[in-house]
Amino acid sequence: MERFSLTCKVLYNNDLLNKTEEIKNNTPPKVIYNSLEEYETLEDKAIQICKEGITKMINTDNEYFFMRNFGINPGQYDDIRVILCDAFNTLTKGQANEWVNNYACIVNLTIYHTIVSLTESNVWYNVFDDLGKDGLINYLTNILKHTIVNGICNNNFKYSKKICYFKCIRCKEIVDFVSCKNLCETCIIKNLYENKLKNIFIK
Ligand SMILES: [Zn+2]
Numbered sequence: 001m002e003r004f005s006l007t008c009k010v011l012y013n014n015d016l017l018n019k020t021e022e023i024k025n026n027t028p029p030k031v032i033y034n035s036l037e038e039y040e041t042l043e044d045k046a047i048q049i050c051k052e053g054i055t056k057m058i059n060t061d062n063e064y065f066f067m068r069n070f071g072i073n074p075g076q077y078d079d080i081r082v083i084l085c086d087a088f089n090t091l092t093k094g095q096a097n098e099w100v101n102n103y104a105c106i107v108n109l110t111i112y113h114t115i116v117s118l119t120e121s122n123v124w125y126n127v128f129d130d131l132g133k134d135g136l137i138n139y140l141t142n143i144l145k146h147t148i149v150n151g152i153c154n155n156n157f158k159y160s161k162k163i164c165y166f167k168c169i170r171c172k173e174i175v176d177f178v179s180c181k182n183l184c185e186t187c188i189i190k191n192l193y194e195n196k197l198k199n200i201f202i203k
Helices: 002-007 011-016 019-025 036-058 061-070 079-091 098-119 123-149 185-202
Strands: 031-033 164-167
Touching: 031 036, 036 061, 036 079, 036 123, 036 164, 061 098, 061 123, 079 098, 079 123, 098 123
Parallel strands: 031 164
Antiparallel strands: none
């Protein structure tokens, strides 16, 4: 990573990799992925970590039994933060920082308060019984999945652009969006234009 930083011609790229600034300003980690496929593979792995973590969290009969009354048990209180940090660390290629930890804390607390509030009404008993153990595992896993896929890394949301960066295979610029062929927006248009010219030439 350091060698890459030295060879970068563009100042912007150096700024992108400035981990000191990241720590000082408590900002999301900026990660450069080699391709969209690399990112998607890591995203799948991160979701799998969530699924395994949640399964482990509620899979003992005792924990599951007490969840009917407490929603999230005292012993489970911090588990979701730890699971999310682990998942983000995989997604960011080991670059989970203080910002990720804070973000995971907020998600953990939000889930905790939402479910504990439900237990204060009879609704929770119906939800709990309807879901069953597997349903509850899937439900909590889905919240974490949305946190990763939609809440933070979806291109339509503002945070995504702060984490995922890609190197365009054609112009080598570092950009926050590439197509499935790993081309930046400018190169997608250039390619289309060149293909069109080629087609006209062939005709
Ligand atoms: Zn490009």
